[in-house]
Amino acid sequence: MDPHSTIAEFSLVKGGLLFETERRLRRGPRKRHDLVWRALAFSAIGWLPLLLFTLPSGGATVNSLFMELQVHAQLLIALPVLLVAEPYIDCRLSAAVRQFLNSNLVATDGLQTFEEDARRVMRWRDSYVVEALLLILAYALTFIAPADASRSWTLSGDGYSMAGWWNLAVSQPLFRFLALRWIWRGVVWSAFLLRVSRLPLTLVPTHPDMMGGLGFLPLCQASFSPVVFSLAVVVAAYTSRVEPKGLSANPVAYVIPLMVIAAGAVVLVFAPMSFFVPQLVRAKRLGDEAFSKVASKHSRQFEHKWFRRGPEPELLGAPELSSLADIGTAFTLARKMRLFPWDLLALQAVVGSALAPLVLLLVVDRQFLAVLKFIHDGLR
Incomplete structure (x- = not known):
């Protein structure tokens, strides 16, 4: 086996529960336009039901939804960008890992440890437990926020409307989970750089x-x-x-x-x-x-x-x-x-x-x- 196979296959994105679920549902080779459709699908899951649930309530409620710039920014701009950026960021990080070896920056007696550190990063990336905890945290951050009476599209009588419940149960946790997952990836990548910085570098x-x-x-x-x-x-x-x-x-x-x-x-x-x-x-x-x-x-x-x-x-x-x-x-x-x-x-x-x-x-x-x-x- 190639001693540097781990480096050649290094990825900070291609793993984890959500990635494996998407891969099994796709059932076919990835195409170039799949990334755009994937981002649009996630964005539609978060945003489109809000509109559909709000339409029967009348114009005032619909206007209240369309005035909610924060929700639209999260679900129609930020969320797709978080997904579309995955291959770009992953490619740059993978190239950086290979550059350490291609430029002979790691001394010979540190190559094995470098490989082990790369494998450790991908084990953290693949951890289902971590993603489950991130999802729980995303829901916790969503339900901690109290109801805002000024957001009439989320309320119905004394409780939440269907749009409000979808926003709480799906839209907000989805965005927060994807954002938290990127923060976790940044922490993992920083930990990898910390370990590399302690190796004998030339x-x-x-x-x-x-x-x-x-x-x-x-x-x-x-x-x-x-x-x-x-x-x-x-x-x-x-x-x-x-x-x-x-x-x-x-x-x-x-x-x-x-x-x-x-x-x-x-x-x-x-x-x-x-x-x-x-x-x-x-x-x-x-x-x-x-x-x-x-x-x-x-x-x-x-x-x-x-x-x-x-x-x-x-x-x-x-x-x-x-x-x-x-x-x-x-x-x-x-x-x-x-x-x-x-x-x-x-x-x-x-x-x-x-x-x-x-x-x-x-x-x-x-x-x-x-x-x-x-x-x-x-x-x-």
Whole structure:
């Protein structure tokens, strides 16, 4: 058996009770458009019965449902994104795991442990007990919230309407379960990176990414941006419910929660990068010492040959000039090596995903000029 078969088949998504249930129900090879139909099906299960149960109650109740932006954001935007993002995120994480081996970043005596850690991650992924607990937590979070009398579409007489019960029993738990499952996957992936950071790694101080060869990790972490966007959409929709006068009336009330989400997302998404700081510090210290010694020796020999020996050597085609430039470049890279793996593009992707719902709010509010004027006046 291939000793690296676990790495080749690594996946953070293809397992668990829900995945196995879907696989058995599908009964056939997966097609390219299946992902879209799957997202639409889950979204329809959560949202469409709410509309069907509300229609017989009349126009006022239907209007109350359509004014519930938070529900629509959860079931028609955030929920499909959580599902559609699965293959994209899984592909990036799997590629990152393979990159550790393809770039020879894991020392030979740590390869077996690396394999074992990958297998442990997939055992956690496949745990039916974990998914059952996440489902219980999703229901607990749903039923803890008290009934809101302002949401007339969920109430009928002294209790819940059919739409209200479906929202409590299916729609909200479904969304919360999918969101909690992504949070669990993030925890599992972070635990894997923590264990990898404790392995003997062969980081290269002169690597062009200036992160010892770990430059692929921040970009890998940025693949969680769709999850950040989904959660930010829900927060933005909730803010619009709390501030019914619109974005133009109180822009700060909308911007601050999303800024908090953006800051929190940056911390949570890139926090696992801190696990590698000790090894990066060690590699940089050793690299500075080694390259300083080599650069000093090379510079002395260069000066001796070019400035202290007899006739002046021929300049054209002299290999010493090229080697001096090469060692200078290597020394500069070693000195510029970052002690914390980060990438500006990855940072922009996460922050942009958290702030993107502002665009949706502007579309709903239809007050583009008023908001732009507010921003302009604030900058003056």
